[in-house]
Amino acid sequence: MNEQKQLLILSEDILELPDPNLALDDPDGLAAIGGDLSSERLIHLYQHGFFPWYSESDPILWWHPSLRCQLNPNKFHCSKSLKKHIRKFSGQIRVNTEFETVIKHCAQLRLEQEGTWISDEIISAFIELHNAGYAHSIEVWQDSRLIGGFYGVAMGRFFFGESMFSLEANASKLALYGLCENAKALDIDYIDCQVESEHLMSLGANLVPRKRFLQQLQKAIPKADKNTNLINKVLLAIN
Known part of the structure; x- marks a missing residue:
């Protein structure tokens, strides 16, 4: 049974890790929203393949596309x-x-x-x-x-x-x-x-x-x- 796709809202915990397999299909790879851009969080999320990509007027969006x-x-x-x-x-x-x-x-x-x-x-x-x-x-x-x-x-x-x-x-x-x-x-x-x-x-x-x-x-x-x-x-x- 497939797990339900979901968008994770990041907490203040910089070591919180979204499940890339639960990233949305549309738009493809959108996995999480929020959090911050501290070096600690960036290092942690990049290590697991996530990257931030968002417009200046939007909240921080984290992506992990199905095809890289x-x-x-x-x-x-x-x-x-x-x-x-x-x-x-x-x-x-x-x-x-x-x-x-x-x-x-x-x-x-x-x-x-x-x-x-x-x-x-x-x-x-x-x-x-x-x-x-x-x-x-x-x-x-x-x-x-x-x-x-x-x-x-x-x-x-x-x-x-x-x-x-x-x-x-x-x-x-x-x-x-x-x-x-x-x-x-x-x-x-x-x-x-x-x-x-x-x-x-x-x-x-x-x-x-x-x-x-x-x-x-x-x-x-x-x-x-x-x-x-x-x-x-x-x-x-x-x-």
């Missing part, structure tokens, strides 16, 4: 045009030198395009998570100018991607390529892209059923350890 968009670093699809761009690229791919600038660029870009979920509340929470060693920015620099990148959360052998931006053509793709190229050295086996998009699928992402995703999390994040390799790396090498 995921990129295996070894299967990044590098198009002919991107390969050409990589050969010509003379800048650097850096980690964590301008986290706050990266997340604010992501927020501004989304606001200009379709509206953003990266509110001031989200920005403050992820800056705190960055200061705690869990949130990271992958940055593309040309000379002394930041031209693209993305940010996300790294735990164990998972990198949970949040949002990307580009001020120059292919900059965010170059950042993702850089992370994939260095994934082994950074001890990253999985890049979680959360929700399917045509853009991500064109880069080699695939869809993983929730059951398999939960099994991956259990093996790759046995406890909520930060990825110290990402904390210590400053430059990423690309070939």
Whole structure:
């Protein structure tokens, strides 16, 4: 007998854990509402595959989709045009030198395009998570100018991607390529892209059923350890 789907209202207990298998089917993956964005709660929920995604006027909504968009670093699809761009690229791919600038660029870009979920509340929470060693920015620099990148959360052998931006053509793709190229050295086996998009699928992402995703999390994040390799790396090498 199937358990009834239900939306959990989070209490003040930061270790409260929704059951991902009880997440709603419509909208797909909506599992919980409320709570807060404290670093402790974010670490706890990310460890189990939940992420916050909501409009600024809404309460905090926590999601765990039935199909997870995921990129295996070894299967990044590098198009002919991107390969050409990589050969010509003379800048650097850096980690964590301008986290706050990266997340604010992501927020501004989304606001200009379709509206953003990266509110001031989200920005403050992820800056705190960055200061705690869990949130990271992958940055593309040309000379002394930041031209693209993305940010996300790294735990164990998972990198949970949040949002990307580009001020120059292919900059965010170059950042993702850089992370994939260095994934082994950074001890990253999985890049979680959360929700399917045509853009991500064109880069080699695939869809993983929730059951398999939960099994991956259990093996790759046995406890909520930060990825110290990402904390210590400053430059990423690309070939």
